[in-house]
Amino acid sequence: xxxxxxxxxxxxxxxxxxxxxxxxxxxLRQPAIxxxxxxxxxxxxxxxxxxxxxxxxxxxxxxxxMFLLFRVGLEVKSSELVALGGQAMLVAASGVIVPFLCGWGxxxxxxxxxxxxxxxxxxxxxxSVGITAQxxxxxxxxxxxxxxxxxxxAVIDDVLGLLxxxxxxxxxxxxxDYTDLAITAAxxxxxxxxxxxxxxxxxxxxLPKMRSGMRGVEAEFTIALSLLFxxxxxxxxxxxxxxxxxxxxxxxxSESIDQRVRPLTDGVTELLVPFFLVGIGLNFDPALFRDxxxxxxxIVVAAVASKLFACGxxxxxxxxxxxxRIGVGMIPRGEVGMVVxxxxxxxxxxxxxxxxTIVFMSIATTLIAPPLLRxxxxxxxxxxxxxxxxxx
Amino acid sequence: xxxxxxxxxxxxxxxxxxxxxxxxxxxLRQPAIxxxxxxxxxxxxxxxxxxxxxxxxxxxxxxxxMFLLFRVGLEVKSSELVALGGQAMLVAASGVIVPFLCGWGxxxxxxxxxxxxxxxxxxxxxxSVGITAQxxxxxxxxxxxxxxxxxxxAVIDDVLGLLxxxxxxxxxxxxxDYTDLAITAAxxxxxxxxxxxxxxxxxxxxLPKMRSGMRGVEAEFTIALSLLFxxxxxxxxxxxxxxxxxxxxxxxxSESIDQRVRPLTDGVTELLVPFFLVGIGLNFDPALFRDxxxxxxxIVVAAVASKLFACGxxxxxxxxxxxxRIGVGMIPRGEVGMVVxxxxxxxxxxxxxxxxTIVFMSIATTLIAPPLLRxxxxxxxxxxxxxxxxxx
Numbered sequence: 001x002x003x004x005x006x007x008x009x010x011x012x013x014x015x016x017x018x019x020x021x022x023x024x025x026x027x028l029r030q031p032a033i034x035x036x037x038x039x040x041x042x043x044x045x046x047x048x049x050x051x052x053x054x055x056x057x058x059x060x061x062x063x064x065x066m067f068l069l070f071r072v073g074l075e076v077k078s079s080e081l082v083a084l085g086g087q088a089m090l091v092a093a094s095g096v097i098v099p100f101l102c103g104w105g106x107x108x109x110x111x112x113x114x115x116x117x118x119x120x121x122x123x124x125x126x127x128s129v130g131i132t133a134q135x136x137x138x139x140x141x142x143x144x145x146x147x148x149x150x151x152x153x154a155v156i157d158d159v160l161g162l163l164x165x166x167x168x169x170x171x172x173x174x175x176x177d178y179t180d181l182a183i184t185a186a187x188x189x190x191x192x193x194x195x196x197x198x199x200x201x202x203x204x205x206x207l208p209k210m211r212s213g214m215r216g217v218e219a220e221f222t223i224a225l226s227l228l229f230x231x232x233x234x235x236x237x238x239x240x241x242x243x244x245x246x247x248x249x250x251x252x253x254s255e256s257i258d259q260r261v262r263p264l265t266d267g268v269t270e271l272l273v274p275f276f277l278v279g280i281g282l283n284f285d286p287a288l289f290r291d292x293x294x295x296x297x298x299i300v301v302a303a304v305a306s307k308l309f310a311c312g313x314x315x316x317x318x319x320x321x322x323x324x325r326i327g328v329g330m331i332p333r334g335e336v337g338m339v340v341x342x343x344x345x346x347x348x349x350x351x352x353x354x355x356x357t358i359v360f361m362s363i364a365t366t367l368i369a370p371p372l373l374r375x376x377x378x379x380x381x382x383x384x385x386x387x388x389x390x391x392x
Numbered sequence: 393x394x395x396x397x398x399x400x401x402x403x404x405x406x407x408x409x410x411x412x413x414x415x416x417x418x419x420l421r422q423p424a425i426x427x428x429x430x431x432x433x434x435x436x437x438x439x440x441x442x443x444x445x446x447x448x449x450x451x452x453x454x455x456x457x458m459f460l461l462f463r464v465g466l467e468v469k470s471s472e473l474v475a476l477g478g479q480a481m482l483v484a485a486s487g488v489i490v491p492f493l494c495g496w497g498x499x500x501x502x503x504x505x506x507x508x509x510x511x512x513x514x515x516x517x518x519x520s521v522g523i524t525a526q527x528x529x530x531x532x533x534x535x536x537x538x539x540x541x542x543x544x545x546a547v548i549d550d551v552l553g554l555l556x557x558x559x560x561x562x563x564x565x566x567x568x569d570y571t572d573l574a575i576t577a578a579x580x581x582x583x584x585x586x587x588x589x590x591x592x593x594x595x596x597x598x599l600p601k602m603r604s605g606m607r608g609v610e611a612e613f614t615i616a617l618s619l620l621f622x623x624x625x626x627x628x629x630x631x632x633x634x635x636x637x638x639x640x641x642x643x644x645x646s647e648s649i650d651q652r653v654r655p656l657t658d659g660v661t662e663l664l665v666p667f668f669l670v671g672i673g674l675n676f677d678p679a680l681f682r683d684x685x686x687x688x689x690x691i692v693v694a695a696v697a698s699k700l701f702a703c704g705x706x707x708x709x710x711x712x713x714x715x716x717r718i719g720v721g722m723i724p725r726g727e728v729g730m731v732v733x734x735x736x737x738x739x740x741x742x743x744x745x746x747x748x749t750i751v752f753m754s755i756a757t758t759l760i761a762p763p764l765l766r767x768x769x770x771x772x773x774x775x776x777x778x779x780x781x782x783x784x
Contacts, residue, residue, distance in 0.1 A: 005628040007454050008637070012621035019614050026607040056451045062399050138609055215418040217530055218662050222411050225663060229404035236397040245400070260655070267656030268663050270610050271617060 013050060014057065017043060018274035031370035033134055036274055037363070040281020053282040061279035064272025065130040066246040070228050071265050072133045072151060073250020074257070075142050078200045081152050081251065084145075088152035091314045095153065095330050096160040098310035099124040102302045110295055115172060116354060119344035122168045123358045124303050126161030128334025128366070129154035130243060134273060135370045136329075141377045146325035149315065153330065155244055159188045162239050165340055172347040184239055191238035192248065195231065199252030203227070207256045220258040224265075227253065241336070280334065284363050285356070296357045300364045307331045307365075325376045331369040337362040405442060406449065409435060410666035423762035425526055428666055429755070432673020445674040453671035456664025457522040458638040462620050463657050464525045464543060465642020466649070467534050470592045473544050473643065476537075480544035483706040487545065487722050488552040490702035491516040494694045502687055507564060508746060511736035514560045515750045516695050518553030520726025520758070521546035522635060526665060527762045528721075533769045538714040541707065542721035547636055549722070551580045554631050557732055564739040576631055583630035584640065587623065591644030595619070599648045612650040616657070619645065633728070672726065676755050680748035688749045692756045699723045699757075717768045723761040729754040 021039040022032030043051040051057065081088075104121035108114065129151060136147045166184045170176045210223055228249045235245025253261070312327025341358035344350030350358075410428040417427030435443040443449065473480075496513030500506065521543060528539045558576045562568045602615055620641045627637025645653070680688070704719025733750035736742030742750075 005625060005634075007451060008458075008621055008624035008628060008634050011455070012618070012625050015621055016618050019618065023606060056447055059399060059448045059451065063403070066400075214415060218658070221659070221662050226404070226408050226411065229400055229407055232400035233397060233404050236400060242397075242400050263652070263655040264659030264662060266610070267613070267659030270613050270656060271660050 010051065010057070013043060014039075014278045015271075015274050018278050022274075031135055031374050032138065033131065033277060033370045034367055036277035037281040037367060039274075040278035041284045042281070043278065044282040044284065046285045046287070051278075051282060053279065057275055057282070058279055060272055061276035062242070064269065064274075064276040065243055066228065066232055067265060067268045068130060068133055068137070068273055068276070069243040069247040070224075070250040071262075071269050072137065072142060073247040073252075074254050074262060074265065076148055076151060076247075076251050077254055078196050078251050080148055081155075081196060084149050084152045087315065087318065088149055089156055091149065091153040091311045091326060091330070092156035092160060094314040095127065095157060095307055095311040096125050096164065099303065099306040100164060102306040103299065106298060106302055110298070112354070113349075115349045116344070116351065118168050118171060119340065119347075119350050120299070120354065120358065122161075122164050123337040123340040123344070124299070124306065124333070124361070125157075125164050126333065126336040126340070127154050127157050127307070127330045128332050128336045128362075129158075129247075130276065131332040131334055131366050131369060132329045132373065134277075135373045136377070139374065139377055144325075144377070145318070146315075146322040146329070146377075149318070149322070150326055150329035151247070153311070153326070155192060155247065157330070158240050158244050158336075159185075159192055161336065162188050165343065166239075169343060169347070172344075172349050188239040191234065192240065192244070195248040195252060199248060200255055203252045204256045207253075218260075218264070221261050221264050224249075224253055224257055224261050280363060280366060283338070283359060285359075287356070292353050292357055295354075296360050299357055299361050303333065303361050303365050304331055304368055321376075325373070328369060328372045328376050331372070332366045333362040334366050335362065402443065402449070405435060406431075406670045407663075407666050410670050414666075423527055423766050424530065425523065425669060425762045426759055428669035429673040429676075429759060431666075432670035433676045434673070435670065436674040436676065438677045438679070443670075443674060445671065449667055449671055449674070452664050453668035454634070456661065456666075456668040457635055458620065458624055459657060459660045460522060460525055460529070460665055460668070461635040461639040462616075462642040463654075463661050464529065464534060465639040465644075466646050466654060466657065468540055468543060468639075468643050469646055470588050470643050472540055473547075473588055476541050476544045479707065479710065480541055481548055483541065483545040483703045483718060483722070484548035484552060486706040487519065487549060487699055487703040488517050488556065491695065491698040492556060494698040495691065498690060498694055502690070504746070505741075507741045508736070508743065510560050510563060511732065511739075511742050512691070512746065512750065514553075514556045515729040515732040515736070516691070516698070516725070516753070517549075517556050518725065518728040518732075519546050519549050519699070519722045520724050520728045520754075521550075521639075522668065523724040523726055523758050523761060524721045524765065526669075527765045528769070531766065531769055536717075536769070537710070538707075538717035538721070538769075541710070541714070542718055543639070545703070545718070545722065547584060547639065550632050550636050551577075551584055553728065554580050557735070558631075561735060561739070564736070564741050580631040583626065584632065584636070587640040587644060591640060592647055595644045596648045599645075610652075610656070613653050613656050616641075616645055616649055616653050672755060672758060675730070675751060677748070677751075680752040684745050684749055687746075688752050691749055691753050695725065695753050695757050696723055696760055713768075717765070720761060720764045720768050723764070724758045725754045726758050727754065 017039040018036040021035035025035030026032050042048055045052050100121040103124035104117050107117035107120045132150055136142050141147050163185055166181055167176055170180060211219060228246055231249040232242040232245035236242050307330045308327040311330040312323045315323040315326040337358050341350060341355045345355050409431040413427035413431040414424030418424050434440055437444050492513040495516035496509050499509035499512045524542055528534050533539050555577055558573055559568055562572060603611060620638055623641040624634040624637035628634050699722045700719040703722040704715045707715040707718040729750050733742060733747045737747050
């Protein structure tokens, strides 16, 4: 029976070109992830034009990054996250405040209106942890202390970023509504803290009962995926990103779930993460840079430097090695900056050319971070261990 | 940062309701698969209306059934398929001819026009092997001789079904073009035979070289997925279904691929197959039955009986147990019948109410087969083994 060639053609093009360019980048001693994003640029509407960004590809990518963060969560115990809590809070807070002030101040200095400048600052705030997680997982570095701190800080960063966005959104509407801000903070913070502190305990006592009650094959994996989708959904209701919910679901299961869930999850991640990376590249348009090259270059440099120094300095008590790793790990903005810029565009306070600047910055930080991150982790592996012995 | 609740909500609704109804059906000693399809009926536009059939869900489902058939292929050696070839050819051929004649003859007898009757016959031809494969895999029966024969016959059935469709399509266009039919047959048959006879040997010699040359993580899985997507695409170009290509890719790798590819593939299958099953249910509309209940009931009975008896009788030399298993295993029509009906609708030779009859028949055969299949395989497990000893 004839069936459409469209689905297998799209799958083949995206998957094989991502893996091929990833392999080429590996041979050039660069992170595969950069090659995979560039595969998206190449296939996308501004180069070959073979694939256009659409619902189907973005669904696979979104599912892929949810599984990636879930998989990262499976390797993190909530007690570890809590132990890193104070330091992570410091890293996240300074990594929110400094980039925000940088983006705001530089935009004002460049002569942009106040409200637009505030939105630019807000778009520079939130780290997109997916890219960093993929580099760390591919390098086998997820168990490093710096890696866990990056993930912990990224979770807090997401909650703080939500508050910044809520504040600037209410500024765009006219005046800041403090009650509304307090409710947003309580909801997002409460959800995250609840899962961190109670998730693992609840699942630890529920899992054995569910396991013995279920008759289907792969019951353990079914439970895991149900929690993954459930907490991702609740996270979006609480205002934080779906991938934060996915990470928390993984962490809640990390101590009690059956080992077999890990390879099963790896299969999904291996299949779908290329769609996430190619999806980022598909949105890249060189014209975004040409339209305001000077300002865009300034914003990219500020975006990289502000996270690197603010987070690095906040992590300095952990030693210089970990400070560099953490500073670099917080650089990628990915899709999160684009969401803020879209909201600014929706309120009519952000010019389309500035929107283009933010999209360019988001993708540029995502391409710049992986090589730096790999160098920070690879070159410092031995020293990292002696650091850990000396301090922790 | 806020992100849309839509994706996690859709995933949660479909996955959890499918697994929940599957679990309930398991407890009622019915196949989980029937519960999962009914979850789709329940969520769909003609019951709760929470999910409507769309590009996104159907993409996940299509990907799911490709992985399912790939996974089945990984357990089948091409030498086994070739050894079963003669018997499988007989089963497939009688399972194509008898249902076609039944559908055609009954429609003429019911007073329908000739061309419409021919299309009804064609829509009753092709077995959708996805449903049977899922029941057999879930039961752990894939290594049974009857299971392998069903899969082999389904592959041949797909090629024959393509020829029937090509023939009736050229009838609808005016006259049968025999050159065109010969080319179609050569292309579809040639592709299938080429992969069956050369695929495993080629991959056996290529794999070690590719493996040693690649630096990425999970390189083996990357190769497997590239072949899966590549052969699925080539299959659609050759005229057969993408899932036949996926099955052939699995078979080409079954003897040489690393063991770790199996659990990785299982993860994807476990995640995505519920979307395939729910997707079938979403298309179910009770009105399809009400509009022409008498004729629809007749066609459903004919669809079940014609495959059961034609394939069962053709498999009788393997013993009564295997004959029943094979007859039942070939019953589901799934999405394949719907494709033929859509083409008939497109040519304007099939009335919308008759299209509804075919859709109803496709879903009905898919719901009827699993319980019968489970009974055939479960009750006869012991006898099946003695049969195998006695004959094979």
